[in-house]
Amino acid sequence: MKRNLSRETRMALEPRKQPRQERSSKVVDRILDAALILTREQGTKTPTTLAIARRAGLSVGSLYQYFPNKEAILLDLARRWLSSFPEVIARRIKVAPPTNRDEFRQEVRKLFIDTSRIYLENANLMPVIEAISGNADLRPIQDEYDEQIIALYAAWLQHVNPALEDKIASRLGVLMMDVGHACRLVGLKRDRKTYDLIEDDVERMWLALVTPYLDLD
Amino acid sequence: MKRNLSRETRMALEPRKQPRQERSSKVVDRILDAALILTREQGTKTPTTLAIARRAGLSVGSLYQYFPNKEAILLDLARRWLSSFPEVIARRIKVAPPTNRDEFRQEVRKLFIDTSRIYLENANLMPVIEAISGNADLRPIQDEYDEQIIALYAAWLQHVNPALEDKIASRLGVLMMDVGHACRLVGLKRDRKTYDLIEDDVERMWLALVTPYLDLD
DNA sequence: AAAGAATGCGACTAATTATTCGCGTTTGTC
DNA sequence: GACAAACGCGAATAATTAGTCGCATTCTTT
Structure with a gap:
């Protein structure tokens, strides 16, 4: 060894x-x-x-x-997954920011659907993702990606509300990521109908999480 | 070996x-x-x-x-933590169920505060809890406790709204547990002020999660 | 078809680490 | 203070596994 x-x-x-x-x-x-x-x-x-x-x-x-x-073998499997998050979130920052509550909801929804798709498309490698989290050597690498994703969520929040403080944005970013991740892992282990119900649950939670910090209207 | x-x-x-x-x-x-x-x-x-x-x-x-x-050593450390959850939730099922929206919010808040206290009181053994989740031999034991906790969350939901279907109650139970757990782990790694802010975030998310399924009023 | 490169093999090495066991030491009891 | 039980020790055992290396086989090229 x-x-x-x-x-x-x-x-x-x-x-x-x-x-x-x-x-x-x-x-x-x-x-x-x-x-x-x-x-x-x-x-x-x-x-x-x-x-x-x-x-x-x-x-x-x-x-x-x-x-x-x-x-390296496991990481190779996870690589596509790990990199698609930054791509997807970054893409949703490029559009014009919403100007009212309804457009805002739409934006949340879009980000939400895009991230959900990543989970669905990579459902079969969730066990790998979980294994990586539980592996002392690989964990740090995943943590790096996570940092990146959190930063992007935070950037997205500030894109939607430029007045949002950095600290708050980063806190909400972490929670969006972790809540989304935890719930979707649960969802993917259930049948498709339950997955969809859980998606609705997550969307409500995301909205409840960020709405107070985005005083549009 | x-x-x-x-x-x-x-x-x-x-x-x-x-x-x-x-x-x-x-x-x-x-x-x-x-x-x-x-x-x-x-x-x-x-x-x-x-x-x-x-x-x-x-x-x-x-x-x-x-x-x-x-x-056995690690498990011994975690034992108090693992068993206090069932106790705390069970206690909140023994009271009279709420009859209107306001009492309901109060009940959520109480369950919320009680569970939060468990995290705060056992903050120093969170690394043990995380280690247990990542250990192939210990994971199954934690899963058993989790099952129990989920069942109790579900029971609590049906206590609050007896008309709630089993399947929905159990789904919401899982999400309450996982969302609470994920967010609080994040919170405990931050300073106390941030922890409190995250607690508010979680409470809003819990309410957003369960409110649609509890048509009181 | 022959040379040489790429690929494939698997016994072996070596690192790590959980658990045991026989023996020496301490403690409690009378 | 003597005896047994409890406690403490740590070298030895053994299971597990990551990674290597020299030889064997297959492919590519000319």
Whole structure:
């Protein structure tokens, strides 16, 4: 278990080599698929390298042809998810800010729907997201993304109400993110109808959360 | 690492022996204190038995005089926290149900304040709670408590509005718990003033969440 | 088809860490 | 103060797993 990379893990998360031959790029997919399936099966615990290799019909050695360490595999799976949040929120800051209560509600709704879509589209990798949160090595990386997302939520709030103090915006940003995340994780574990009901619940909560701080009208 | 107890862990969580001599009951406290301090220091990862023993000025062997395994130590720390929730919610079900919108708001507020107090009083063991959630062996035990708490929140909702369907009550119960938990964890990491502001935020969200389902008036 | 590069293999290494066990020490009891 | 029970110790055990390395196989190119 040569394991003091943990500190430098961040540097070491890039793929060790680009696949050159066609067979190997399929192998990368097999590895990622195996890791995803196992993470889903096992819930909390991240799968072992041996388990991933076996499931992918490979040997451990082959894993390390393409990934510098186990963490990199999980992170690769989560990468699309992690990066789509900033994109989506940033997009909703580019439009003209609302001028009355009704337009404001519309804006909340849009942000709300866009973020919800991210969850729905990535439903199958929620177990990976949860595993990452529970992993000491990966947690800091997720925290970085979270910081970014919170900052963007805060920016969105100030876009909607430029008079809003930084401190308040950032507090509300954290809560929007965490409430949304917690509720949607619950929702995705239920059937689609319940998910939709929970979405309505979250929307009401978001509105209740931010409305007092956005004295339009 | 004799570690296939995991399955039978549940049986094995009781203290191995009651301390008979006075010196040893102090030792149990020292162990618990050490585990608490280390968990707080290390954040996510649960401390090793060796680290706990060292910090408590003991040897590993002595740990196992009083605890059947490492998990039992953390669980012992969390036990008061885990059990106070059911107590507190159950107490709020015993009073007469509200008859109008204003009394209802009062009831929400009371439940809200009572649960908030649990967080404030146990602020220093939040890292333990988080560590437990991230630990594959302990998670299931916390989940059991969570089930219980959700059921009680649901029962409270039906106490307030007896006409409320089971399914809705349980959905709202989950959300009350998760939203409260997520926000309060954030709050406890901030200063007291911010905690109070977040409490107001949560109260508004709770009200927004449940009000549509409680057609009093 | 032969050379050389890329890929694949899996036994092995090594780090980590939970738990045990036999023995020495302290404490309580008479 | 002597005896047994309780307590304390920590080296040894053993389970688990991440990551390596030299050799084997397959592919690409000419």
